[in-house]
Amino acid sequence: MRTKLFILTAMMISALAFSQKNELKDAEKAMKSGDAAAAKASLESISGMIGGADDRSQAQYYYVRGQVFADLAKKGEAGAFDEAIAAYKKVIEVEDASGKQKYSSDSGQALAGMTSDLINAAVEDNNNKKFKEGADKLYMAYKLSPQDTIYLYYAASSAVNGQHYEQALGYYEELKDLNYDGSTMSYKATNVETGEVEEMNDKTQMDIMIKSGTYKDPVMERSPSKSSEIIKNIALIYTQLGQDEKALQAYKDAKIKNPNDVNLVLNEANLYYKMGDKDRFKSLMAEASNMAPDNPDLQYNIGVINMEQGNMEEARAAYRRAIEINPGYVNAQLNLSTTYVNEGNALIDEMNSLGNSRADIARYEELKKQKDGLFREGALVLEDALKNNPDNQGILSQLKNIYGALGDNENFMRIKKLLGE
Known part of the structure; x- marks a missing residue:
């Protein structure tokens, strides 16, 4: 009875092995004819029993599987790169364990070639605004070729572009731990x-x-080192995620590496303002200004941050300093004018809320006078700007709008004529 049972079992194993070999042959034939889908179907039919196959059959199975999914990856099938990489790595693992090498060399070459396929696919993903998919592929390329740390850097950038901040944070933290410099x-x-x-x-x-x-x-x-940029991005992402204390620590780390980077100081100042620490905000803004007092772009940025925070006098001082350093700094001139226009516009809501009483009418006239005065200050800034940039469309358009709001028809028509309207 035992002998009969043994023979029956042996016959079943033989039949299974025969089935596996046939399916593998079918898969190989399908791949040679370019039909990856048919090859995949053949492999799937024996996937459940491959674990019990001999080492040679397993290595062959995973090698063909790697070919199938590598082909499908090139055709855009989601997840195919992961499957192909896992299959080729399994080939090497099986053959290392058995000591018999047949497919390992080809698998290693396939993995090396897949790096460029991943990069090309990631570029296409990013062009199509599929930033997460692009980041995933760039990270896979980095894992296949760890010496090319630039792929990890690009993976982080792709994740940021797609606003996948936690994913980007993981990549930037990895770059930081690797002491990635990135300069060339x-x-x-x-x-x-x-x-x-x-x-x-x-x-x-x-x-x-x-x-x-x-x-x-x-x-x-x-080229400049990317290390400070990486740490700065870590801080900005922590800020975006609402983890302010971690962001502050990241800024401290960044400033140790780059004590002369004024943008780090500006970003840190902005974070303190967000946290409600206006005293620390002001001291850091002063620190940034002292670091590069003759840099018009820095003064402009200080103006922008103060303007965003509603600190109009500080913003105006910074814009005026930028214009003093560079008299033709159009953006600073436009923003300086805008501070006056915005302040004037802020009075309109109160004006519109007033009634018809004598007190309300008096208050209305007072507010209108203030508003018109602020608008005229804004116009004066732009009239000065026109002396160096008489044809600048941005200056002329903003000036036309101010005169229109003031009801100054003479100047409105003059500027309209300069615009060629």
Whole structure:
């Protein structure tokens, strides 16, 4: 009886093995004819029993599975990259354990080639605004090629673009732990014949071109480190997620690495304002201003932040300083004018709420006088700006609107004529 049972079991195992081999052959044939879907179906029919197969059959199964899903990944099937990578890695795992190598080398090459496929697919995802999918693929590329940390950096950027902040935070934290710098060296030289500055592949090429006499004036430039940007982004994401204390700690870490980065100080100041600490906000704004008193862009940014926080006098002082440094700073001039217009507009609500009593009428006239005075201050700023930029459409349009609101028809028509309307 036992002998009969053994024979029956043996026959079943033989039949299963025969079925597996047939399905694997069918899958391989389907792949050769370019029918990945049919190959996938053949593999799925034996997936439940492959765990009991011999090592050679398992390695073959996972190798074909890797080919199938790699092909499907190129065709855009969701999750196919994950499946392909897992399958190729399983091949290597099985053959390492058995000591018999047949598919491992090809699997390793396939994994290496898949990195470029992932990058190309991620670029397409980002172009189509599928930022999370792009970030996922870039991270997979990084895991396949850990020496190319730039892929992890791009994965974080893609996640931020899609507002997937927690995902981006994980990537940035990983970059921080790796002490990722991200700076690169560029090599340039001037083409003697054309006079154009051209970029070289590396120093060796640059040196050869200089020695040939066809190029001159070699220049080597290192791009700025991305480490401060990474820590700053960590802080900004913590702020976005409402984790203010962690954000403040991140700013402290960032300032230790880059004590002269005024943008870090500005962002930290903005966070303190958000937290209600206006004294710390003001001290940091003063610190930022002192760090680069002759930088018009910094003064402009200080003006923008103060304007956003409703600190009009501080905003005006910063905008005026930016204009003093750069008399043609149009954006600073426009924003300076806007501070007066916004303050004037803020009086209109109260004006509209007043009744017809004698007191209300008197208050209305008082507020109207204040409003018109603020509008005229805004107009004066732009009239000064026109002296250096007489054809600037932004200045002319804002000035026309102010004169229209004032009911100053003469100046309104003058500016309208300058606009060519």
